[in-house]
Amino acid sequence: MIQPELRHIGSPNLEPPALPPDPADCAVQFSALIGPRGGEEAAAFTFTVVTAAHLARTLGHTWGRGYLILDTFDWHIIVRAVAQLLAQCTAETWPQVMLELNKELVWNSDRGRTED
Numbered sequence: 001m002i003q004p005e006l007r008h009i010g011s012p013n014l015e016p017p018a019l020p021p022d023p024a025d026c027a028v029q030f031s032a033l034i035g036p037r038g039g040e041e042a043a044a045f046t047f048t049v050v051t052a053a054h055l056a057r058t059l060g061h062t063w064g065r066g067y068l069i070l071d072t073f074d075w076h077i078i079v080r081a082v083a084q085l086l087a088q089c090t091a092e093t094w095p096q097v098m099l100e101l102n103k104e105l106v107w108n109s110d111r112g113r114t115e116d
Helices: 052-058 075-088 094-101
Strands: 004-010 027-036 043-051 067-070
Touching: 004 075, 027 075, 027 094, 043 052, 043 094, 052 067, 067 075, 075 094
Parallel strands: 043 067
Antiparallel strands: 004 027, 027 043
């Protein structure tokens, strides 16, 4: 079984350990580079860390894919949540792992795809 590992995680808008102006009401974009443990390949995924208060204040409705919803922004919780997701996404092949990850995160190659 292929086990994914986190190679890099970061936000283009926020450097750790900095916090958003209101950690209880925010939305912060993230990118994660993930590869198979012990392998050379890697894929880039994105997601938004968003608080429940921010969702309640700004959105009438939304889908859940690509969102990690927290009560309060916390770097440790974000890294732990990604690690837990990776632990649940083992598969026989790396492409299958990427498809599993793509159910919660947004695989960057998915951004340019169009449906037939």
